[in-house]
Amino acid sequence: MTADLTITDVRLTPVLVSDPPLLNTQGVHQPYAARLIVEIVTAGGITGFGETYGDTKYLDLARPLAEALPGRQVTDLNGLFALAATVEVDAARMGSADVGGQRGVQTADKLRLSVVSAFEVACLDALGKARELPVHALLGHKVRDRVEYSAYLFHRWEQHPGGQGESDDWGAATDPAGIVAQARRFARDHGFRSFKLKGGVYEPAEEIAAVRALAAAFPDAPLRLDPNGAWSVPTSIEVAEELRDVLQYLEDPTTGTPGMAEVASRTGVPLATNMCVTTFPEIPEAFATGAVQVVLSDHHYWGGLGRTRELAAVCRTFGVGLSMHSNTHLGISLAAMTHVAATVPNLDYACDSHYPWQSEDVLTGRLTFRDGCLDVSDAPGLGIEVDRDRLAVLHRRWLDDDGTMRDRDDAAAMRRADPGWVAPSVPRW
Ligand SMILES: O=C([O-])C(=O)C[C@H](O)[C@@H](O)C(=O)[O-]
Ligand SMILES: [Mg+2]
Known part of the structure; x- marks a missing residue:
């Protein structure tokens, strides 16, 4: 290997990874979620890895970018962003909200x-x-030498509808007792000391009960609840008041x-977001009106590790506080999150x-x-x-898929269990 940092090849490998029946x-x-693995190879024989969403619209953009990169230097990150800004986006594929607005x-x-x-x-790798x-x-x-993460609790089913996909040994969690059992396992296996519950699945009273049960089981643990915008303003205020002593x-x-x-x-409860502030242009109004007290950064859609540091500044x-959002991801992205999180002085909360x-x-090896x-x-x-063998296996799954799993669609997955399901309009409650 030599120090020649000229990019000679860019490989894109879409994969499908097993995902449990988590409810939102x-x-x-x-049953499977698409991720895209990006490999950049230098003339000196070095390969760097990155990872992002793998849905078709991301892949469509990644291809022309990959073709344009050979000949450039891996150090030229400003040039990379300038080049990316010139890649055409097919408006027809885009939609106005990401994953039903969840991002x-x-x-x-x-x-x-x-x-x-x-x-x-x-x-950078x-x-x-x-x-x-x-x-x-x-x-x-x-x-800092260590980055703290929070347990991400979900209401979930034991299996995917029709027994599709891989099964696991978590069992169902559809009530407060199930959520507390899930939290105990997260605490036992990973040592998590704070807990986030994905909400917006059941009536607010049931989710309040789940958070109360968590507070009783883990009296000193920081707790968060995230219904992804499912509530009206009055409902949000009511829930905040109900849970203000524990959230x-x-x-x-x-x-x-x-x-x-x-x-x-x-x-008086601080509000966090990965929905109303997800781009720099959304910041001025949100900060001027005091709409959010914590921004959950996500290096994927904020534009990488450098931009995450700009957001932190x-x-x-x-x-305004800073923490990190997460969607289904693999170890490459977790490593990237951990590196950038380690460099941000004002990372105020577990990610x-x-x-x-x-x-x-x-x-x-797993992280x-x-x-x-x-x-x-x-x-x-x-x-x-x-692990190239693992990468090949997960890529093979993507190749063999008829297209059903290549694009995230939580409402379509729900229709397998409930054929009449349409993604609820918000506010749902
Ligand atoms: O914090 C969040 O809003 C998320 O993690 C969004 C995700 O889409 C989550 O709701 C999920 O994966 O179901
Ligand atoms: Mg969220």
């Missing part, structure tokens, strides 16, 4: 950023390997910045991660939580190794 306000997770608005820029983030991470420096050092060096924050109780601002002005400036729900990965934290790797690059 839109429906239920499909906020969908704009051409946000789609591009979600794609280019994986290329940025792959460039390659550069780190070439320089024998961890990614966090390329971002200005870590300010660390309430996440996206209602949709839209004005509604969030109204809830925030009428309750804006939040710091305005005294979300779906990773414990993913029984499959493309890494040779392991200890006391709810991941150690920040000091190995070159992201500090991970990709």
